[in-house]
Structure formats: C-alpha cells, structure tokens
Amino acid sequence: MKSEHARQLVLERLRSDGTLRQHLERLGSTELLEALAVQLQAVAPGPGLISSDAALQAALCLTFSRDDIDAPTEQIEALLVQSRVQDANGLSRLKLDDGFRAEVLDNAQRRGVLQAALQLTHDKDRTQLAAKALDTLQLESAWLRQLLRNEPLDLDRYAPVQLQAICRARLALCECQHLRWQQPGLVKIQRQLQWLELIEPLRLMIGAPQRSPRISLQRDRFAGRVKELRQLRSFVDELASESTGELISRTFSKVQRHFSDRARLLMVSAQGGLGKSTLISKFAYDHAVSSRKMPFAYLDFDSAMLQPRVPLLLLAEVARQVALFYPDAFGIDEFIDNLREEVLLKSREAAAAEPESSKNRRRPKEDYFYWFRGWLEQILTINAAQTFLLVLDTVELVQSDPLAIEGLQQFLRELVHLDFPKLAVVVSGRAEVPELWEGIEHKWRVSKLQLEPLSVDDARRMVQLLGESLLEAQWQPQWSRKMISQSRNDASREPLSLRIAVETICQTDAALREQLVADIGRMGEDCGASQVDFVGRLYQKRILEHIDDPFARRLAWPGLVACRLSKALARDVLAGECGLTSEQAQNAYERLKRHVWIVTEEGGELRHRADLRARTLPLMRRHDEVLFKRICGLLNAYYLGKRPSTLQSQAEATYYQLLGDDREATQLLDHDEGGVLQQLLLQRQDDFAEQSLVTLELRVRQAITPLQDVEFLALPVALAWRHLDGAGQALKAMVDRRIDPRVLHLSRSIDVSPRRRLSAAQQTILIKTGRWKELLRRDFVEPVDTLDLHAAAFMANFLFAVSWMEEPWLHGFSRFLKSAEIADMAWTELVYLLLPAASISRELYHRVDAQLAKTDLRKRATVTTWLPMLRVGLAFGTQSLEMLFRALHRLRDVAKPINAVVSRAEFEILRSSRSLGGHRLESVDLPHFGMTNTSVNQDIYKAVFDILEEAGLRIASGGDWAVAARQDIRRFALAGEAGLSSPAGYLLAQSNGTLRGLRKRWNSSGRSNDLVQKCRFAEEQQQLALLLEDAQREAKEEVFLDNLELLEILCANWSAGLNEHFMDERIP
Incomplete structure (x- = not known):
C-alpha cells in the first residue's frame, strides 16, 4: 500500500512539475520519460470520471473525506x-488537484449542471456562513460554493476567519479559466485579509465590535483618556475635532507646520499597567478604519516578525502596510521584492558567499528610502492627505538591544534625511527613547506625553463598560461606584488593576459577587505605598480563592515563580514544593492552561503573563520568602542540569539564581559570555524590584547618556562611580550653570583621607566642586581623558597665579605638563595651560602658545562654554591672540544682550582705555547697558566689537600703541567672568550648615536660589571674593573653611592685581 501511494506521488509530481520534466530531458532519460508517459496515461482521468457526480461533489468541497x-x-x-492528502484541524482530509477541479467545474458549466448542483446546498451554505460558531472545514467549502454562485461580495463586512476561508477557497479556483468571475480577485482578497490582520489585534485590544459595512467607527470598551486622545488626534490632524477648543488649537498647530520643514515625533511613555498599549491601539485603530485615504503603518516591536536590526526590512514592512490602503498603487509590490532581495544580498555578502554577479545589482540603501518618500508623496497628493502616520509601539523591547536601537535609528534617520514635514511618528514605550532623535534634533519637532492613572470618573466608566461586556445584564451599575472610591490611591485606578478586578468578579459565583465588590473597594482605599501592591493583592485573592481546582491553585502559587512552565517542569521539579504528586501536577498543568488571564500558551509551555508577573513576584516573595528562594534554587538547578548545556540554558539558570538572591549580580554580569545573560535580564527586568542590584546594574550598563537625578542618586556609591566612568562622563565637564545633585552626591562620597589613593575621576569631581585645598595636599593624578585634563588645567591656571609651588599637587602637575604631548590637546585645555607654562619656563610657554595659535574652536562650542576660556586666552596669549580675536569675532552673531557677553566692569575698562579708542563708548547710557532686542543694544554691540577688532590689529602690528593695547586687553579680560562661580557654588552647597544668612544677604530680586547662579551673579559684579569671605563667617567645619579661604584668595587675586604680575618682561 505504501509503495502504491509513493508511486502515485511520483507520478503526480512529474505531471505537475514542468521544470522537473525539462531537467530529465536534458539528462537524456528519454526511455524513462516514455515509460512514465505510459503510466500517466493509465492514471489520467477519463471523460467519464470528469463528468461524474462523484467528481462534481468533490470539486464543490475544498477538502473532503471518502464518506x-x-x-x-x-x-x-x-x-x-486525482487528490492529495492534507492535514486540516488535526484531521487527514483529501483535496482535489486544482487542475482536475477546474476541468470538472468547466465541464459542469458547459453541461449546464453546475448551478443546479450549487442550488442543492444554497440554504445550508447561507446558514453556515452566518453562524457564529464556525466549523473551519465546512466554512471553507461553503465559501468555495458561494464564490461559484458569483453573487456580490463585500469584503469589508467579514472577520479574519471568514476572509481566510474566502482566500483559501479562491486560491483553489485559480485554474478555473473558463468561468465568469464578478468576484474580487485573489490579490484583492489577500490585501483585505492582510489589512484586517493588521487592525484586528487593535480592535480586540479596545473591545470594538466586528466592523459592519460602510460604518467606520463603532462603540468600543475604551474609556477615559480624553485629554491624551485629543493630543494624539491633534498631533496627526486627520480625524475631525471633537470640540471648538480642539479645532482652534489644531488650526494654530497647522499654521505652525505650514512654515516648518521638520517631521513630527510624539513620545508616549508610561510604566506597565497604565494602559499605554490600549491607548495606542485606540488611536491607531480609529485612524486606520476612519481615514483609509491617509497612509498608515503600525510597527509593534513585541512581534517576532519584525527585525529592527535591519532598516531595509523595517522599510519593507512599512511599505507593505501602506500598500494595503492603496491596492492600486503602482510599483509597490516590485519595490518590496527588491528590498527583500537587497537584504538577502547583504546577508550573503556578510557571510562571504555573495557571487560576483550580484554585486552589480546592489543599490545604495538611500535609494530605497528616496523612492519610498517619492511614492508616498504621490499617494498623499492624489488622496489629498496631509500626514503619513507611523506608530512604533513597545519600543522598550528595542532599547534592550543595541543593534536593534541602532537599526531603528538608521531607519528614522533615512526617512527624514531629506525634509519630510508630512511624517508624523508616534513612539510608545516604558520610558523616553531620546536615542531616536539625538544628533538629528533639527529634523524633528519632538513633543512628549506621560500617562498617569485614570481619574475616578474615567476609572468607573472603564469598569462599567468592561463589566457590561463580560456579564451583560448581570453587571450591576452600582458596582463601578463601590469599587472605585474617591481615594487618592493611584494603584486602584490603573487600567491593569481595574481589568483584573472586573475579571475576578465575573468569574466569581453570582451569590458572592456583591461581597467581593465591597472587598475590592476597601482594598483600594487602604492600599498605600508602604503596603502590598494593589494588583498583587487582587492576583493573590483571585488565585487563592477563585481558581476552583485546588491542584491548579497550588501549581499557580508558588509554581509560577517560573517564568515559563512546561509539563515536565511542573511534574518533575515543582510538584513536591507545590504539595502535589507527579500525576496531580500534570493534571494541574492542563487545568491551569485554561486560566488565560494568568498564563498564555507558547511553544508547548505556559508563560506567566508579563504584566501580572512584575506585580506579583514581590508578593510571592513576601508571602513565603523561604519557599520563594527554594523554588528559585530548584529552577536554577534544573537549567544547570540541562543537556546539552547551552549559553541560553546557563543564562536561564543564572536568572533564577539572581531572582532568589542578587548579591552577585555585578560579578555574574562581568563574566557574561556574549551578553546572553544581560539580554535575558533586560527582557525580564520587570521581574526585579526597582532598587534591586540587578535593576541598577542593567540601568548603568545600558545607559548611553548620564542617568537622570532620581535614578543616579539611587545607585550604590561604587555603581555611581562606574557609571561616571562610562555613560556618565559628561558629568565631569566644567560647564555647569546650576548645582547638579549627581555631582554633589559624588563629591560627598569621596574619602580624601591620606591612606586612600584617588582616581583621576575623583580628582576631577573634587576640582569641579571646589575642594581645592584638600587636593593641594595630595599627589597629582594624571588625567585619563580630556575631561580630566581640562579640569586639572582649569585648577592649575588659578593656582599658578598665586605661585604656591611648594604644594605636592602643583609639583606633580608641573612634571606632567613638562612631559605632556600638547599637540594632541584641544584649545579648551591649551588656553588654561598658558599661565602654568609661563610660571614653569619661557620655552614651555611658547610651545603651548604656538600650539594654541594653530588650534581652532570646535564648531558646536557654545558661548556659555567657551567665553571664560576665551578671556583667559586674551589675558595671557601672544601668538595665539590672532586666533582668539577671530573667535571673539564670532560673538557678533550671538542673539544675546551685550551684558551676557561683556560684563559692566569689562565695558568700563574699554570705555576708559585711550589705547583702544574707548572714547567711542562715552556716549553709551549705562542704564541702557544690557537691553535686549533694541536698537540701543545693537549699537553697543557694534561699538564694542569694533574696538576689540581694532585692538587685535594694533597688537598684531606692533606699533607704538601695541604695548598699551595689550595691557588694556589683559585688564579687560581679567575683569570678566573667570569661571570660578561653578566650583564656588558647589563648595557652598556642601556645607553642613544652612548658610541661610548668606542666602538672604546675597539674594536679589528675580534671582535663582541656586548657589552656582548666586556665585555667577556675584562674579559678574566682581564680588565673588566678597561673597566667599562672607560665607566663612557662617561656616563651622575646618576643611570647608580651608577650601573657602583658598577660593577667596584666588578670586581676589584674579580680578584685582594679577595683571601687575605679568608685564612685558614676563610674557611678550
């Protein structure tokens, strides 16, 4: 029997596969083909079979059985x-060969019996097509017959399961060339099915009913978020406004967009359980079904189908989705095919297997994006649409993969490479993703939306709608009000909490529901921040009281400490700890599978739902910490014992080790081979407490910019310093205009006792925070990066001004400077080395000065960053003066009041200088000094910079006025802001005393309370030394007083008298 079946399969293959026949002919197997022809003739259907009732019955069914x-x-x-065996719904069915089916149906059509045969099943088919409980096998055959009846078909009215049946039925009729077709073609059906598959998950998420023909939006279960939806609608501006205020706001935004070439990006962020995904689903669904003239694409990175590491595949998916809205659009299918071929060619190239012939077919990536933008612009114009909407959902999954975030960055960068003002991108994630627009901020108009728990009214409405949809008339309206009190507890008004609460009530016996509603209401009122999480308590209540099967209840609690639960794991590992026998555990596994609100089945395993797991693991631990750790230990041993051992199984084992006890997180992550463990922990980061070492380690290791204040201050000291050495390096920069609590935290953590050796980073933080006296007594630590070098040069500049060469730190710095390779230094370091170099040797000074003369400012340097450095250069430079005057010339275009660039003291020196022609400023009214956006301000600007440029020419010419001009420029520079306000402000902030008197005495109308700001204002008025002297009267700590005294001396010496120490004989 088996050999006969195999023979039939071979014959069928040869009959249907022309390529195989040609291949055999080329091989010269003529005799073989002749023999096979005889066999094929023997099994070829005769005319009697084609016109038989049996053949017609089979042809009118998509699949059939002998019965x-x-x-x-x-x-x-x-x-x-003429049939082949096909598995359908777990059954073996027969399916006619499509060519034979076509012959049978064409024959029946010619004989006039086809319509009569279809009429026999007409009523049965109508019943089948209208049934709610669908039998897939019967449905497919019913649709095949319905298509043959050639009745009008509106694809918009059918659910995905119906469209899938239509598609399979239409595919089976593809070879029926002689039948008349008024039905939609196969391509149109497939596009409609794909479009419906795109929006169906969104519809289910918001509980919208199945769409009816010609009705775009229908009532759904979504409640609340009126303000957020209004902001989202206004952002896209395609759907109608729902209020006059919204209309006015959107009109104003539209006018702004008209004059902008930038794309729009809205970052929607929220922690788990706040309904972020539901809000995005509501927003995306409404736009997809209401405005099919607007191009739309929705990328959910929780889908395994998306490959964010490859920008061209993201573009292919976006193009595919847009094409679903425009089935008649020209060229898009070929474009998508070319994209996928390009990715295949690149993958071959990466594997060193690309043939030479394919290299000529390669196109630059930019060409594909350019073509897509052009095609999209045509679509927008033809359909009179204003926006292409791109939604990126669950982006937090991309953030955990550096290659994926890089791919997404490239994708967005290429989309806006040429200005694309009609692009609107909505990004949704657990936290902001600034990496998406960093470096190309000028291409985007970025706005942000942070979700909070629902209001009381919105929470009640959500509960009411959800309850009515699940229990219909059994849901009592008063329950919503009882469950959601006026309590300020946010947790009880999170959408996740509300959904679990309603589902718990619905699955409870009717007689017990009223009492449960009251319990939940009380639970929400007294669930404070210090108590067990609201969701966790609901979950516990539901497991312990509302899983009817006691074995399933034991397996769920504590068995679901396991992230993924297999039958073998339940039976062989967890059964004993759950108080079950192996057989009971196996039965419990099957029953637990039915509780889809707790677990989802994936790949033959039960996966603990992530949104619940994050809330309930802490509760499981508190419920019985000893048992929790024991379960973690068993799971750790289970994965360690897996054979063959893989990196993934080892990572799983380590995950459970850390879930039970995370004290070794740092060492384990340091020895993570290939980053497998880190990737797994990032995927399950919500399983760990906010302040656990695992969470903090991942936060530091994943950061690409300095952590925000709250996150940084929560780090252990050692981890905070490690972050500073990595992504937090920017905190070392000497450019702060306000107190940064992160820098203050680091400074306070430094142990400066003699037995402790400082690192270069610690030395930099001490310099930045004004603890200079403590550093002077220690050995100099050589810098390890440019920020360390800049800080050391900054401090040395001021210390060498008072020539305290006997201090150890200055001795060490001098040795370092003599041997340093200055050719590799930036101008920001060189300018602070002029004065120390002049104090060490004339030859060293000239080397530094000559190198500075050849160095230019960085293009992106801001005025506030380099203005104090420029003053130092003007005071002590010689050959470099020409470059420094060129830099000064750039200030002409700065849109700031004159007093933001030149202090009043500097202005007075210019006005009194004969050598600089200061008489031209005598007409300036000092009350007008610093006015903004006035002709007076512009006139002062012009006069000041004319004088400074002329001073540069006079000094360069070496004429009679050169020496005097040089001295006046030095006086001018030393009278301005020197940059000491930042370390002075930080130093004051570290006092254990309150310094209230100082704050009060140095407070001025409209000025900030920030101590760096106060010191900066005092420095601009040449009063910083006075402020620091005043602070010493209030300070009590000896070390603090020593540092204050040193900074006071330096401030006084810098702005009053330093010029006299450096006359022409010292610095040419």
Missing part, C-alpha cells in the same frame, strides 16, 4: 488518484 462522497466505490477510488 462525504455519495458515489460508487470505483469512482471514489479513481478520485483518490
């Missing part, structure tokens, strides 16, 4: 030769 055909056995046997 479905009412015909003699000989005819059925003959049909088997």
Whole structure:
C-alpha cells in the first residue's frame, strides 16, 4: 500500500512539475520519460470520471473525506488518484488537484449542471456562513460554493476567519479559466485579509465590535483618556475635532507646520499597567478604519516578525502596510521584492558567499528610502492627505538591544534625511527613547506625553463598560461606584488593576459577587505605598480563592515563580514544593492552561503573563520568602542540569539564581559570555524590584547618556562611580550653570583621607566642586581623558597665579605638563595651560602658545562654554591672540544682550582705555547697558566689537600703541567672568550648615536660589571674593573653611592685581 501511494506521488509530481520534466530531458532519460508517459496515461482521468457526480461533489468541497462522497466505490477510488492528502484541524482530509477541479467545474458549466448542483446546498451554505460558531472545514467549502454562485461580495463586512476561508477557497479556483468571475480577485482578497490582520489585534485590544459595512467607527470598551486622545488626534490632524477648543488649537498647530520643514515625533511613555498599549491601539485603530485615504503603518516591536536590526526590512514592512490602503498603487509590490532581495544580498555578502554577479545589482540603501518618500508623496497628493502616520509601539523591547536601537535609528534617520514635514511618528514605550532623535534634533519637532492613572470618573466608566461586556445584564451599575472610591490611591485606578478586578468578579459565583465588590473597594482605599501592591493583592485573592481546582491553585502559587512552565517542569521539579504528586501536577498543568488571564500558551509551555508577573513576584516573595528562594534554587538547578548545556540554558539558570538572591549580580554580569545573560535580564527586568542590584546594574550598563537625578542618586556609591566612568562622563565637564545633585552626591562620597589613593575621576569631581585645598595636599593624578585634563588645567591656571609651588599637587602637575604631548590637546585645555607654562619656563610657554595659535574652536562650542576660556586666552596669549580675536569675532552673531557677553566692569575698562579708542563708548547710557532686542543694544554691540577688532590689529602690528593695547586687553579680560562661580557654588552647597544668612544677604530680586547662579551673579559684579569671605563667617567645619579661604584668595587675586604680575618682561 505504501509503495502504491509513493508511486502515485511520483507520478503526480512529474505531471505537475514542468521544470522537473525539462531537467530529465536534458539528462537524456528519454526511455524513462516514455515509460512514465505510459503510466500517466493509465492514471489520467477519463471523460467519464470528469463528468461524474462523484467528481462534481468533490470539486464543490475544498477538502473532503471518502464518506462525504455519495458515489460508487470505483469512482471514489479513481478520485483518490486525482487528490492529495492534507492535514486540516488535526484531521487527514483529501483535496482535489486544482487542475482536475477546474476541468470538472468547466465541464459542469458547459453541461449546464453546475448551478443546479450549487442550488442543492444554497440554504445550508447561507446558514453556515452566518453562524457564529464556525466549523473551519465546512466554512471553507461553503465559501468555495458561494464564490461559484458569483453573487456580490463585500469584503469589508467579514472577520479574519471568514476572509481566510474566502482566500483559501479562491486560491483553489485559480485554474478555473473558463468561468465568469464578478468576484474580487485573489490579490484583492489577500490585501483585505492582510489589512484586517493588521487592525484586528487593535480592535480586540479596545473591545470594538466586528466592523459592519460602510460604518467606520463603532462603540468600543475604551474609556477615559480624553485629554491624551485629543493630543494624539491633534498631533496627526486627520480625524475631525471633537470640540471648538480642539479645532482652534489644531488650526494654530497647522499654521505652525505650514512654515516648518521638520517631521513630527510624539513620545508616549508610561510604566506597565497604565494602559499605554490600549491607548495606542485606540488611536491607531480609529485612524486606520476612519481615514483609509491617509497612509498608515503600525510597527509593534513585541512581534517576532519584525527585525529592527535591519532598516531595509523595517522599510519593507512599512511599505507593505501602506500598500494595503492603496491596492492600486503602482510599483509597490516590485519595490518590496527588491528590498527583500537587497537584504538577502547583504546577508550573503556578510557571510562571504555573495557571487560576483550580484554585486552589480546592489543599490545604495538611500535609494530605497528616496523612492519610498517619492511614492508616498504621490499617494498623499492624489488622496489629498496631509500626514503619513507611523506608530512604533513597545519600543522598550528595542532599547534592550543595541543593534536593534541602532537599526531603528538608521531607519528614522533615512526617512527624514531629506525634509519630510508630512511624517508624523508616534513612539510608545516604558520610558523616553531620546536615542531616536539625538544628533538629528533639527529634523524633528519632538513633543512628549506621560500617562498617569485614570481619574475616578474615567476609572468607573472603564469598569462599567468592561463589566457590561463580560456579564451583560448581570453587571450591576452600582458596582463601578463601590469599587472605585474617591481615594487618592493611584494603584486602584490603573487600567491593569481595574481589568483584573472586573475579571475576578465575573468569574466569581453570582451569590458572592456583591461581597467581593465591597472587598475590592476597601482594598483600594487602604492600599498605600508602604503596603502590598494593589494588583498583587487582587492576583493573590483571585488565585487563592477563585481558581476552583485546588491542584491548579497550588501549581499557580508558588509554581509560577517560573517564568515559563512546561509539563515536565511542573511534574518533575515543582510538584513536591507545590504539595502535589507527579500525576496531580500534570493534571494541574492542563487545568491551569485554561486560566488565560494568568498564563498564555507558547511553544508547548505556559508563560506567566508579563504584566501580572512584575506585580506579583514581590508578593510571592513576601508571602513565603523561604519557599520563594527554594523554588528559585530548584529552577536554577534544573537549567544547570540541562543537556546539552547551552549559553541560553546557563543564562536561564543564572536568572533564577539572581531572582532568589542578587548579591552577585555585578560579578555574574562581568563574566557574561556574549551578553546572553544581560539580554535575558533586560527582557525580564520587570521581574526585579526597582532598587534591586540587578535593576541598577542593567540601568548603568545600558545607559548611553548620564542617568537622570532620581535614578543616579539611587545607585550604590561604587555603581555611581562606574557609571561616571562610562555613560556618565559628561558629568565631569566644567560647564555647569546650576548645582547638579549627581555631582554633589559624588563629591560627598569621596574619602580624601591620606591612606586612600584617588582616581583621576575623583580628582576631577573634587576640582569641579571646589575642594581645592584638600587636593593641594595630595599627589597629582594624571588625567585619563580630556575631561580630566581640562579640569586639572582649569585648577592649575588659578593656582599658578598665586605661585604656591611648594604644594605636592602643583609639583606633580608641573612634571606632567613638562612631559605632556600638547599637540594632541584641544584649545579648551591649551588656553588654561598658558599661565602654568609661563610660571614653569619661557620655552614651555611658547610651545603651548604656538600650539594654541594653530588650534581652532570646535564648531558646536557654545558661548556659555567657551567665553571664560576665551578671556583667559586674551589675558595671557601672544601668538595665539590672532586666533582668539577671530573667535571673539564670532560673538557678533550671538542673539544675546551685550551684558551676557561683556560684563559692566569689562565695558568700563574699554570705555576708559585711550589705547583702544574707548572714547567711542562715552556716549553709551549705562542704564541702557544690557537691553535686549533694541536698537540701543545693537549699537553697543557694534561699538564694542569694533574696538576689540581694532585692538587685535594694533597688537598684531606692533606699533607704538601695541604695548598699551595689550595691557588694556589683559585688564579687560581679567575683569570678566573667570569661571570660578561653578566650583564656588558647589563648595557652598556642601556645607553642613544652612548658610541661610548668606542666602538672604546675597539674594536679589528675580534671582535663582541656586548657589552656582548666586556665585555667577556675584562674579559678574566682581564680588565673588566678597561673597566667599562672607560665607566663612557662617561656616563651622575646618576643611570647608580651608577650601573657602583658598577660593577667596584666588578670586581676589584674579580680578584685582594679577595683571601687575605679568608685564612685558614676563610674557611678550
């Protein structure tokens, strides 16, 4: 029997596969083909079979069994030769060869019996097509017959399961060339199915009913978020406004966009359980079904189908989705095919297997994006649409993969490479993703939306709608009010909490529901921040009281400490700890599978739902910490014992080790081979407490910019310093205009006792925070990066001004400077080395000065960053003066009041200088000094910079006025802001005393309370030394007083008298 079946399969293959026949002919197997021809002739359907009732019955079913055909056995046997076996819904069914089906149906059409045969099942098919409980096998055959009836078909009215059946039925009729077709073509059906598959998950998420023909939006379960939805609608501006205020706001935004070439990006962020995904689903669904003239694409990175590491595949998916809205658009299918071929060619190239012939077919990536933008612009114009909406959902999954975030960055960068003002991108994630627009901020108009728990009214409405949809008339309206009190507890008004609460009530016996509603209401009122999480308590209540099967209840609690639960794991590992026998555990596994609100089945395993797991693991631990750790230990041993051992199984084992006790997180992550463990922990980061070492380690290791204040201050000291050495390096920069609590935290953590050796980073933080006296007594630590070097040069500049060469730190710095390779230094370091170099040797000074003369400012340097450095250069530079005057010339275009660039003291020096022609400023009214956006301000600007440029020319010419001009420029520079306000402000902030008197005495109208700001204002008025002297009267700590005294001396010496120490004989 098996050999006969195999023979039939071979014959069928040869009959249907022309390529194989040609291949055999080329091999010269003529005799073989002739022999096979005889066999094929023997099994070819005769005219009697094609016109038989048995063949027509089989042709009118997509699949059939022998029992479905009412015909003699000989005819059925003959049909088997023209059929192939197909598995459907776990059953073995027969399906006619499509070519034979076409012959049978064409024959029936010519004989005039086809419509009569279809009429026999007409009523049965109508019933089948309208049924709610669908039998897939019967449905597919019913649709095949319905298509043959050629009645009008509106694809918009059918659910995905119906469209899938239509698609399979239409595919089976593809070879029916002689039948008249008024039905939609196969391509149109497939596009409609794909479009519906795109929006169906969104519809289910918001509980919208199945769409009806010609009705775009229908009532759904979504409640609240009125303000957020209004902001989202206004952002896209395609759907109608729902209020006059919204209309006015959107009109104003539209006018702004008209004059902008930038794309729009809205970052929607929220922690788990706040309904972020539901809000995005509501927003995306409304736009997809209401405005099919607007191009739309929705990328959910929780889908395994998306490959964010490859920008061209993201573009292919976006193009595919847009094409679903425009089935008649020209060229898009070919474009998508070319994209996928390009990715295949690149993958071959990466594997060093690309043939030479393919290299000529390669196109630059930019060409594909350019073509897509052009095609999209045509679509927008033809359909009079204003926006292409791109939604990126669950982006937090991309953030955990550096290659994926890089791919997404490239994708967005290429989309806006040429200005694309009609692009609107909505990004949704657990936290902001600034990496998406960093470096190309000028291409985007970025706005942000942070979700909070629902209001009381919105929470009640959500509960009411959800309850009515689940229990219908059994849901009591007063329950919503009882469950959601006026309590300020946010947790009880999170959408996740509300959904679990309603589902718990619905699955409870009707007689017990009223009491449960009251319990939940009380639970929400007294669930404070210090108590067990609201969701966790609901979850516990539901497991312990509302899983009817006691074995399933034991397996769920504490068995679901396991992230993924297999039958073998439940039976062989967890059964004993759950108080079950192996057989009971196996039965409990099957029953637990039915509780889809707790677990989802994936790949033959039960996966603990992530949104619940994050809330309930802490509760499981508190419920019985000893048992929790014991379960973690068993799971750790289970994965360690897996054979063959893989990196993934080892990472799983380590995950459970850390879940039970995370004290070794740092060492384990340091020895993580290939980053497998880190990737797994990032995927399950919500399983760990906010302040656990695992969470903090991942936060530091994943950061690419300095952590925000709250996150940084929560780090252990050692981890905070490690972050500073990595992504937090920017905190070392000497550019702060306000107190940064992160820098203050680091400074306070430094142990400066003599037995402790400082690192270069610690030395930099001490310099930045004004603890200079403590550093002077220690050995100099050589810098390890440019920020360390800049800080050391900054401090040395001021210390060498008072020539305290006997201090250890200055001795060490001098040795370092003599041997340093200055050719590799930036101008920001060189300018602070002029004065120390002049104090060490004349030859060293000239080397530094000559190098500075050849160095230019960085293009992106801001005025506030380099203005104090420029003053130092003007005071002590010689050959470099020409470059420094060129830099000064750039200030002409700065849109700031004159007093933001030149202090009043500097202005007075210019006005009193004969050598600089200061008489030209005598007409300036000092009350007008510093006015903004006035002709007076512009006139002062022009006069000041004319004088400074002329001073540069006079000094360069070396004429009679050169020496005097040089001295006046030095006086001018030393009278301005020197940059000491930042370390002075930080130093004051570290006092254990309150310094209230100082704050009060140095407070001025409209000025900030920030101590760096106060010191900066005092420095601009040449009063910083006075402020620091005043602070010493209030300070009590000896070390603090020593540092204050040193900074006071330096401030006084810098702005009053330093010029006299450096006359022409010292610095040419």
